[in-house]
Amino acid sequence: MTTLSPRIRCTRRLEFDAAHRVMEHESKCKHLHGHRYVIEATFEATALDALDRVIDFGVIKERLGHWVDTHWDHATILNVKDAALGEAIAAQTFQKIYYLNGNPTAEKMAEYLFSEICPSLFAGSDVRCVRLRLYETPNCYADVEAP
């Protein structure tokens, strides 16, 4: 992929609420708890569009925001090995449960969005997500970037 020179990127911030726990965590994160997560998804294109944008910010919200609202907002996000807890929560609350193939850390959640979700949401265009930052708290975040 060729890139604009100078490199121009745009970033959309999205927020959602979810519960998680980190299995075998050394401290309190092994307990089920919640966060107000913040995503910063950064995009590049080979050229600006006819209106001089990398991508319309609204399109990022429509695609990535919609996916997050549907699957992760007000859900419990768990390690697939934590299925017994997920089934108990779902049976009691009818809450959405979303399983990851590993612990739902900020790193793993960011990697999942970046590698598994964003490519298909923006396929067929010359726009791609090149960095995804996921804040678990205002002070703690994980970054995943294109090499």
Ligand SMILES: [Zn+2]
């Ligand atoms: Zn946490």
